[in-house]
Amino acid sequence: MSGTKLIVIGVAPHAAEVAAIARETTPERVIELVDLIETAPFEFDLTCLDALDPASCEVFLALDARAVNFSRTYLLSEIKGRGLKMARLVSSRASVPQDLKLGENSVIYPGVVVMTDVTIGYNAVVRTGCLLEIGCKIGNSAYLESGAVIGPYTVIGDNTTVGNRVAVGANIKVGKQCELLTAMTYVNNIPDKTFYVDGYDGPTRIVRF
Amino acid sequence: MISSFDNKGFASDDFFRLEQERIFSKYWIFVCFKFMVDQPNRFATRDIAGVPVLVQNIGGEIQAFRNVCAHRQRKLQDEDFGTRKMTCKYHGWHYGADGKLLAVPYNDEYYHLSQEDICKIKLESFRVEIVGEFVFVNLDKDPIAIDKQFSQEMTDLLKDLSGHFNREMLISKFSFNANWKLVNEVLRDNTHIPFLHTRSLFSQLDHKVDPPPEDHGQRSSRIPDVQEISGGGLTHIFNDDKHPVYADKVNRWGDVDGYFEWRFFPNLHVVCPRGGYGFSIEYHHPIAPDKTQATVYMMTAATKANIPASFLWGQMKGARVVLDEDYGALEAVQAVVGQAPGHSVLGGGEHEMSALRNLIASLVRGVR
């Protein structure tokens, strides 16, 4: 794969971080950073994609946590729709086992430790210092902030964000589209669309009645 | 000019207790939306004036009870809302329609209550009124008619808005250290917007200040009818044509690109933040003289397509920025409001606020 160019498309500073991880991990590879222009909230100028040749490059889409739940999924489908291949990035300074299942367009930052039997979906971000215990599953488009600890056999749902220094216990099921930002240890299952953020009395929830 | 309202009313425990007794225990208080309790065994709970209230669907009927088991007083339902029979988690006593005790496990072996005794045991029940999707409860045994509390215009509005609510709803709670009446007042106040919301709301609005009516002096000094104190409407027009990102996915309410808000006495606030594409219903629960908890319910207008959860949550976080600007000021008021000077200076444009203070003072004194 290092024969092809890697195009990192995204918004600073996250895109720059991803490009830096790619550069230090595969120094021989040609890596280009393309700025994605946000024309309106959640709307992007995609003309930069038109110049890319699917035969000679791989693409990594790098957007920050703010856009994690929606824009990334939409843009990903736009990129794949043009026949472009998506990259997977694991920092050479992360400790990951042979058997790691890692989805496309996912990135593992330096200092991450992953135990065996772990699955990470596509389009996921695992930032510095995260610890992924044995058998855990990280959903598609999940976003793990620095220092998050995911317990053994715990499942993190698609599009869920786990905050800085947050710990999730063992065998916990965290739903989809959640935010666990209050720094504490979560020991109970958490339904979809539940948001733990400082300054609120208990979690905010979105419920369909 | 000088308000006749004694500012101790914002800080004193006695005044607070009397409000709980003479306002919150006497008027219709919003508890939940009908769609939260429209299936058998669905329930919602709310503390009203210190009374734990349970609204429960029993066999299709929506009824309200004191949320306390008759046996040894465990709360019957723990959550704010959910789906669960009225069975106590402590010793399994089970209740049915009208709060009647239906089953007592181990009665034959242990309690030996006669069938006659069991038939007499009932949960304390409260009156329920449903207006559109809004479920109100009144703790009073002989409550005022709800149309004495809200005008026809206001109940029609609740019904109209209800028809546009989406069934996917965000529920958020947070507290701040200020009296519930101060929140009521900031909602009636247009002149704080350039100062508190300089970078948020103010920059997005065509901010205008309207002159008071000619009879503002008389309006300020009278004690209004409870019915008159609920109201509101179109408050601001936006100076841009931004619509929520989900605008084309919903059937909006109305067609005006403005900020609408209505207050329902005593503590319910209904907002259309941007042109009827979505709704924010804010309930201000008085916890103590100097502490209020807001519950915010947010939904879009009924949807034509799926909307990602992040939109509602994003809207909540955006609203929270503005609310925190308000609450920051209210907390700074609360820190000193019970001290001298004991009365505020209110202007003609603040006649509604004066009238509300007059009404609350009269209700608390029991002259009404």
Ligand code: FES
């Ligand atoms: S307290 Fe409820 S069953 Fe005993």
Ligand SMILES: [Fe+2]
């Ligand atoms: Fe305000």
